[in-house]
Amino acid sequence: MAFEPPQRLVRALGERDDWLGQLPKTVQEAADRWELDVERVSAPGGRSSLVLLVRRPDGTAAALKVAPPTASPALEQAALEQWDGWGAVRLLAAADGALLLERLHPEMSLRSLPEAKALLEAAGTVRRLWVEPPADHAFETVVERTARQAEVMRAVCDPASAALVSAALDARDELTALPPELLLLHGNFRQGKVLAGDRTPWLVVGPEPVVGERAYDLARLARDRVEDLIASSAGASAARRRVTRLADSLEVDGDRLRSWTLFRAVESGTRAVAGGRRQEGELALEFAGWL
Secondary structure (H helix, E strand, C coil): CCCCCCHHHHHHHCCCCHHHHCHHHHHHHHHHHHCCEEEEECCCCCCCCEEEEEECCCCCEEEEEECCHHHCHHHHHHHHHHHCCCCECCEEEEECCEEEEECCEEEEEHHHCCHHHHHHHHHHHHHHHCECCCCCCCCEEHHHHHHHHHHHHHHHCCHHHHHHHHHHHHHHHHHHHCCCCCEEECCCCCHHHEEECCCCCEEECCCCCEEECHHHHHHHHCCCCHHHHHHCCCHHHHHHHHHHHHHHHCCCCHHHHHHHHHHHHHHHHHHHHHCCCHHHHHHHHHHHHHC
């Protein structure tokens, strides 16, 4: 099957990536398995997966998502099965790292709404995902995930961000000393992960599932549209008010949300800088400094 994968995916994986080289064959096998008519690649696409717009044998629209093993498609599958369409895109079928999903409207995410409305809709959507995980689940915990991230942060710490890194690591130590709850979380929840749907107005896509407390899941959302905050003369106070509003609207401890927001912003910022995405990293670190 001939098609061009999105450049974001190519840049993330590298043109010589073995999985990327096998991608046309992988897509063809999935299309044959479910008798799909492939319409086109969904662009701009993600950094770790390919999404194609397809039609099933009865003509209904769907989306085919194919991801490499490093993206843990089996865990995404498990989370989507647990949610069963409640607040999240519905999983129609899965096999060999390929996920057949209900068709949403990728051109319309919560980022297309005014900020206040987007945050309101985001809060109403994410709360549906916070359910008890299966007893035999294989999901990573927040403690485990952030422990790995903390080790990397210590190893790549830039002197310019050393104070922020130290504060973020101290915050993480306090937060994980006594985790208050163990719920299934999206893991990377933000406005761009919530797309318009047909059976319900907004549905979540692209989970990186993890088990832990709700405040962790809100911490990435608190940093959304950071470019707008940075450009505002009242960005620092607006950022702090946003954290407070999110905590109040979802009945989450405000101090824990602030601390997780700090940790996740610093982790994301240091990782971006180390990966050569300096502008992206500096935005996240400046945001973290306001908290």
